[in-house]
Amino acid sequence: SGEFAVIGLGQFGRAVALSLVREGAAVLAIDQLEERAQLVESEVDAVACADATDERALNELGLERMSCVVVAMGARARETSILTTSLLRQRGIPRIISRAANELHARVLLAVGAHEVINPELQMGQRLARNLAHPTILEQIALDENTNLVEVATPEQFIGKSMNEIDMKRRYGVSVIAIRRGGQVLPQVAGDERLARGDRLLIVGQPASVRRVASLA
Amino acid sequence: SGEFAVIGLGQFGRAVALSLVREGAAVLAIDQLEERAQLVESEVDAVACADATDERALNELGLERMSCVVVAMGARARETSILTTSLLRQRGIPRIISRAANELHARVLLAVGAHEVINPELQMGQRLARNLAHPTILEQIALDENTNLVEVATPEQFIGKSMNEIDMKRRYGVSVIAIRRGGQVLPQVAGDERLARGDRLLIVGQPASVRRVASLA
Ligand SMILES: Nc1ncnc2c1ncn2[C@@H]1O[C@H](COP(=O)(O)OP(=O)(O)OP(=O)(O)O)[C@@H](O)[C@H]1O
Numbered sequence: 270s271g272e273f274a275v276i277g278l279g280q281f282g283r284a285v286a287l288s289l290v291r292e293g294a295a296v297l298a299i300d301q302l303e304e305r306a307q308l309v310e311s312e313v314d315a316v317a318c319a320d321a322t323d324e325r326a327l328n329e330l331g332l333e334r335m336s337c338v339v340v341a342m343g344a345r346a347r348e349t350s351i352l353t354t355s356l357l358r359q360r361g362i363p364r365i366i367s368r369a370a371n372e373l374h375a376r377v378l379l380a381v382g383a384h385e386v387i388n389p390e391l392q393m394g395q396r397l398a399r400n401l402a403h404p405t406i407l408e409q410i411a412l413d414e415n416t417n418l419v420e421v422a423t424p425e426q427f428i429g430k431s432m433n434e435i436d437m438k439r440r441y442g443v444s445v446i447a448i449r450r451g452g453q454v455l456p457q458v459a460g461d462e463r464l465a466r467g468d469r470l471l472i473v474g475q476p477a478s479v480r481r482v483a484s485l486a
Numbered sequence: 487s488g489e490f491a492v493i494g495l496g497q498f499g500r501a502v503a504l505s506l507v508r509e510g511a512a513v514l515a516i517d518q519l520e521e522r523a524q525l526v527e528s529e530v531d532a533v534a535c536a537d538a539t540d541e542r543a544l545n546e547l548g549l550e551r552m553s554c555v556v557v558a559m560g561a562r563a564r565e566t567s568i569l570t571t572s573l574l575r576q577r578g579i580p581r582i583i584s585r586a587a588n589e590l591h592a593r594v595l596l597a598v599g600a601h602e603v604i605n606p607e608l609q610m611g612q613r614l615a616r617n618l619a620h621p622t623i624l625e626q627i628a629l630d631e632n633t634n635l636v637e638v639a640t641p642e643q644f645i646g647k648s649m650n651e652i653d654m655k656r657r658y659g660v661s662v663i664a665i666r667r668g669g670q671v672l673p674q675v676a677g678d679e680r681l682a683r684g685d686r687l688l689i690v691g692q693p694a695s696v697r698r699v700a701s702l703a
């Protein structure tokens with residue numbers, strides 16, 4: 270899957286670098302401050318102490334063999350991340366992911382060559398809010414713009430009933446693709462399977478239909 | 487689902503407050519700075535300009551009717567978030583979610599009464615790393631400690647073959663619970679269904695089994 274470089278070893282950058290290593294990837298960690306580089310030195314494959322806006326320093330880092338570079342500086346270094354992103358794009362790095370501090374910063378980063386932007390505070394805030402607003406939705410992924418896969422608690426009124434009796438597809442427009450019971454996931458749900466208290470249902474359907482089932486719980 | 491209060495309207499706090507409103511929840515947004523409160527005033531149900539470490543100010547906010555309070559201050563205000571969390575716990579707020587700047591801060595927040603802690607930079611860093619390290623895994627949720635649900639690209643060698651011929655369960659130990667094809671998700675996969683180029687498979691199984699299938703793609 271190639272080599273990764275992470276530039277900027279604040280909390281976000283360190284989390285990216287160390288988690289990549291944990292997933293078996295090769296990682297070069299870069300920061301202009303020695304003490305930041307030292308925080309990850311023992312875990313990553315290589316560290317470098319360099320100013321990422323200095324073209325000569327970038328030349329020494331061997332970035333040509335990188336499949337992906339993460340520009341991880343935060344709000345305090347917005348111009349730096351813009352300049353670094355631009356220099357990396359000029360060097361033909363195949364995939365550049367840059368951290369954006371806000372909407373405008375994100376637009377500029379994309380304009381100077383970031384392939385993707387990420388805003389940790391914004392995205393985690395949105396994620397937390399969705400979990401808080403829909404507490405019976407335990408997990409959720411958007412399969413496409415009109416289909417969600419969600420895990421919900423079993424609505425009270427379905428406890429003890431069989432899948433055929435409940436007839437989710439016809440009554441609510443969702444498919445139950447798996448039941449999580451105790452520590453197990455049971456992927457093929459038989460028609461005569463009866464739901465028990467504590468069962469979690471994995472359901473697929475349009476967002477509104479899925480939320481309606483979740484609100485029954 | 488109750489009322490929410492968000493204290494600290496930096497980027498994370500504002501994202502939580504505004505996303506909660508978008509999800510239909512009632513939100514009270516609090517910040518000691520007038521201009522921060524004004525950024526969300528038109529969207530939320532109520533704003534308050536107050537110092538959250540001031541007990542008298544907290545008394546005026548009507549926090550008793552809140553089902554959940556998010557303490558959203560960041561690294562620059564660690565003592566503030568600790569004190570605020572402690573005061574909220576003393577007032578019997580049923581659910582307090584506090585933002586932690588690091589591991590030690592998280593432990594202290596839990597010790598003084600936070601029910602849950604969240605660290606946006608750390609968690610998004612880990613999430614990004616997992617997506618980068620496993621690019622053929624397009625989406626992933628952990629159903630329990632030993633079961634993952636992931637969406638993967640169809641391995642080249644399976645294109646044109648039927649589900650019965652591929653026999654995922656026996657050969658790889660994973661269940662295919664749905665196919666995403668074009669803009670559609672097809673949840674009940676028949677045995678004679680043939681996989682086409684561009685199909686994405688939703689598979690359930692142990693992490694290692696699921697990764698093995700993903701690596702074939
Ligand atoms: N020109 C540069 N070259 C290399 N590293 C840099 C450069 N400018 C800043 N950095 C490094 O980027 C790192 C992260 O930046 P900064 O501290 O601004 O982000 P942060 O907002 O604190 O990060 P986080 O929110 O992830 O903790 C710092 O360790 C800093 O030394």
Ligand SMILES: Nc1ncnc2c1ncn2[C@@H]1O[C@H](COP(=O)(O)OP(=O)(O)OP(=O)(O)O)[C@@H](O)[C@H]1O
Nearest residue numbers: 494495496497498517518522537538559560561562
């Ligand atoms: N005692 C307090 N009472 C109420 N609000 C407070 C208090 N102390 C700080 N705040 C507010 O918390 C908000 C966020 O804090 P801060 O700016 O330290 O976080 P941040 O790291 O910039 O946030 P983010 O990373 O989410 O952008 C600020 O708007 C600040 O005014």
